[in-house]
Amino acid sequence: MADNLEDEWWETDNRVQNNKIEENSSDEGEQKNTGEVSNKRSAEEEGEDQGNRTKKKQKRKRKKITTELKEKGKSSRASPTDVIDLLSKHFEGKLSPVELDEIKLDPDSDFYVSSESDHTPSSYLRTILPKWKKLVKSSGDLKPGSPLVLIITSSAIRAVQLNRDITDFKTEECKCAKLFAKHFKIEEQQKYLSKNVCHIGLGTPNRICSLIKNGSLHLDSVKSVVLDWNWRDKKFKRMADIIDLRIDLMVLLQTFIIPHIHANKCKIGIL
Structure with a gap:
C-alpha cells in the first residue's frame, strides 16, 4: 500500500533547499550586524581613549602655582x-x-x-x-x-x-x-x-x-x-x-x- 504524501518529492526538495538558503542569508546578516556593532564599539572605545589622553595632556600642560611664580619672579x-x-x-x-x-x-x-x-x-x-x-x-x-x-x-x-x-x-x-x-x-x-x-x-x-x-x-x-x-x-x-x-x-x-x-x-x- 502506497504512503499518503501531501507533497510531491521534487517540491519537498525545493523547500529544503530554499530553507537552507534563507538560513545562510540570516547567518550572514547576523555576522554583518555583529561586525558593525563591534566596529562601532571599537570606534567609541577608541574615541574614549583619545579623549582620556587629551585630558591627561591638558592636565600635564596646566602649570602649578610654584611654576608660575618662578616664571614671573618672586x-x-x-x-x-x-x-x-x-x-x-x-x-x-x-x-x-x-x-x-x-x-x-x-x-x-x-x-x-x-x-x-x-x-x-x-x-x-x-x-x-x-x-x-x-x-x-x-x-x-x-x-x-x-x-x-x-x-x-x-x-x-x-x-x-x-x-x-x-x-x-x-x-x-x-x-x-x-x-x-x-x-x-x-x-x-x-x-x-x-x-x-x-x-x-x-x-x-x-x-x-x-x-x-x-x-x-x-x-x-x-x-x-x-x-x-x-x-x-x-x-x-x-x-x-x-x-x-x-x-x-x-x-x-x-x-x-x-x-x-x-x-x-x-x-x-x-x-
Missing part, C-alpha cells in the same frame, strides 16, 4: 589694576552695565601705592598712614565698632600673625578688633564691638561682611582698607586664588567697601 607684586581686573572678571555677565559702573574703581584716586617686596606689614602701614599716631589721639569721639583702618586677610591664622607683625605700628592707645571666626563666636564679637572703641579691624571677608550686615561693625570712620593680597599660604595661594574666599571678598567689596570709598575719603591699600 618679586611680582599685585597692583590696583589686578584688583580692578578681578572685579570686572568676577561680575562680568552677572551685573548690568549700570551696576558695573557703580563698582568701578580708579587706580589712581581710589588706591594707595602698593607695597614693595621689602615692605613689612608695619612699614607699609606707616607708608600709607604717616600721621597714624595723631589720628589715633584725635579720635576721642570715635564710636564703638567704628575702626579707622580695616585690614582684610585670608584666614584666622594669618590674621593672628598680622596682629603680631603690626605691634610696633599700633601704639599703646590703639585697640585692634579680631574679626575672624576661629575661636570667636559672632555673638561675642557683636558684644565686644557694641561696647569698645577699636582703631583697627582685622579679619576675614566672610566674618567682616556678617558683622556689617548685623549692624555690629560700622564703616563710617574707616579711612583705609588694606587688602592682604600678596600673602600666600602653604599651597602658595593668595586670597584671590581660593574660590570661596574670593567670592566672599567680591561680595564685601561690592556691597559695602566700594560704596563707602565712593562716598568718603577712603582708599584701598594692597599689602
Whole structure:
C-alpha cells in the first residue's frame, strides 16, 4: 500500500533547499550586524581613549602655582589694576552695565601705592598712614565698632600673625578688633564691638561682611582698607586664588567697601 504524501518529492526538495538558503542569508546578516556593532564599539572605545589622553595632556600642560611664580619672579607684586581686573572678571555677565559702573574703581584716586617686596606689614602701614599716631589721639569721639583702618586677610591664622607683625605700628592707645571666626563666636564679637572703641579691624571677608550686615561693625570712620593680597599660604595661594574666599571678598567689596570709598575719603591699600 502506497504512503499518503501531501507533497510531491521534487517540491519537498525545493523547500529544503530554499530553507537552507534563507538560513545562510540570516547567518550572514547576523555576522554583518555583529561586525558593525563591534566596529562601532571599537570606534567609541577608541574615541574614549583619545579623549582620556587629551585630558591627561591638558592636565600635564596646566602649570602649578610654584611654576608660575618662578616664571614671573618672586618679586611680582599685585597692583590696583589686578584688583580692578578681578572685579570686572568676577561680575562680568552677572551685573548690568549700570551696576558695573557703580563698582568701578580708579587706580589712581581710589588706591594707595602698593607695597614693595621689602615692605613689612608695619612699614607699609606707616607708608600709607604717616600721621597714624595723631589720628589715633584725635579720635576721642570715635564710636564703638567704628575702626579707622580695616585690614582684610585670608584666614584666622594669618590674621593672628598680622596682629603680631603690626605691634610696633599700633601704639599703646590703639585697640585692634579680631574679626575672624576661629575661636570667636559672632555673638561675642557683636558684644565686644557694641561696647569698645577699636582703631583697627582685622579679619576675614566672610566674618567682616556678617558683622556689617548685623549692624555690629560700622564703616563710617574707616579711612583705609588694606587688602592682604600678596600673602600666600602653604599651597602658595593668595586670597584671590581660593574660590570661596574670593567670592566672599567680591561680595564685601561690592556691597559695602566700594560704596563707602565712593562716598568718603577712603582708599584701598594692597599689602
